[in-house]
Amino acid sequence: MSTEISFHVHWNENDAFGHVNNVRYFVWFESCRLELFKDIGVWQGEEEGVLRPLIAATQCQYKRPVIAPTQVRVQAFVTRIGNSSFTLGYRAYEGDAVVATGDSVVVITSKATERPTPIPPEMRQALQRHLEEG
Secondary structure, three states: OOEEEEEEEOHHHEOOOOOEOHHHHHHHHHHHHHHHHHHHOHHHHHHOOOEEEEEEEEEEEEOOOOOOOEEEEEEEEEEEEOOOEEEEEEEEEEOOEEEEEEEEEEEEEEOOOOOEOOOOHHHHHHHHHOEOOO
């Protein structure tokens, strides 16, 4: 199961080359990631002062340019679950066309030690509900 959100792309997101600036795609991925974090309980650990998610790596593969104004929708889903980290995949669409894909490695850390810590069982179960294989 993926988390999906939609965005209206504004003129000011276009760059000097006449298409949406490449940095905006990471903003779209981040917004969708934060919604998925709500679904899997990442913020519960943060609010309790115990856990902190950190992005260890992120990337984007641009498939075709997006030109504002338009609408895009972005999906975030889990592709891998490790001991203290997981990987999220992203797809961005304009209509039915995939305009970008990407991923992020998220490490769950202890706020007390600032070191990686095992993913709690409840969070692991929630991650498994968002797992998309293949």
